[in-house]
Amino acid sequence: MVGSRLLVSLAASAVLCAVAPAFAQANHPKSDPKRIERVHIEALEQQWRTAQLNDDVTAMDKLLSDDYLGITANGEVNTKEQFLDRMRNRTIVLTTLDMSEQKIKLVGQVAIVTSLAQVDGTAEGQPLTGRYRYLRVYQRLPGDTWRITNFESTRIPARRQPGPGSPSEVPH
Numbered sequence: 327m328v329g330s331r332l333l334v335s336l337a338a339s340a341v342l343c344a345v346a347p348a349f350a351q352a353n354h355p356k357s358d359p360k361r362i363e364r365v366h367i368e369a370l371e372q373q374w375r376t377a378q379l380n381d382d383v384t385a386m387d388k389l390l391s392d393d394y395l396g397i398t399a400n401g402e403v404n405t406k407e408q409f410l411d412r413m414r415n416r417t418i419v420l421t422t423l424d425m426s427e428q429k430i431k432l433v434g435q436v437a438i439v440t441s442l443a444q445v446d447g448t449a450e451g452q453p454l455t456g457r458y459r460y461l462r463v464y465q466r467l468p469g470d471t472w473r474i475t476n477f478e479s480t481r482i483p484a485r486r487q488p489g490p491g492s493p494s495e496v497p498h
Contacts, residue, residue, distance in 0.1 A: 360432055363432055363437065364432065367430050367432075367437045367439060368430070370389065370464065371425070371439060371441075373385065374462075375425060378420050379421075379423055381413065383410055383414050386410060386413060387406075389473065389474050390406045390409070390473060390474050391465060391467070391473035391474060391475045392406060393406075393475065394473075394474060394475055394476070394477075395475075396476070396477035397477065397478040397479070398479060399458060399479045399480060399481040418448070418450075418454070419447045419448045420447035420454075421447045422445060422446035423444075424443065424444040425441050425442070426444075427440075427442040428440070428441040429441070435466040436464065436465055436466070437466075437472065438462075438464075439461070440459065440460070441462075442459055442482075443459075443460055444456075445458055456482065457481075457482040458481055458482060459479070459480045459482060461477070461478045462476070462477050
C-alpha cells in the first residue's frame, strides 16, 4: 500500500516537473508576441505624451512617419511638417495631457490606439481645455521601427445639466 502511494506520488511529481516549465512559459507575457507589441506601443504612447508636454519637437519628429497625416478636433488636416511647425512656433502648448481608457488593436504591421485625453493648454493663444477621444495609428516599418502615421481627435462636448422635459428627465 505504502509502495503504491509512493509510486503514484513519484509519477505525479514527474508529470508536474515535465509540464510545469511548459505551462509557465506559455503563461509568461514574454512568450506572447502580441503582448510584447502592446507593451512597446504603450511605451511609444508615453514617449509621445512626454514629448508633447515638454515641447520636444526632435522627439516628435522621430516618432512621426514622413507621410504622417493628422486631423485636429476642428477638422484641420496637418502633414508632419505642418504639425511640427505648429509645435516649434508654440501655436499649440499643452500643460496637461492625462490619458485613460487606452485600447490597442494590432492588425499585421499596424497598431491602432484609441484613448480618452484630458487636455489643458493653449492653441493659437486661446485656452484649450477639455476631453478628447483620439485615434492614433502606428505602422511597423522595415527594421522593426514603429512610427505614427495617422492621428485624429474628437472633442467631447461638456456635459449639459438636464432641464425639465429633457430626455434624461423622461422615465425609461
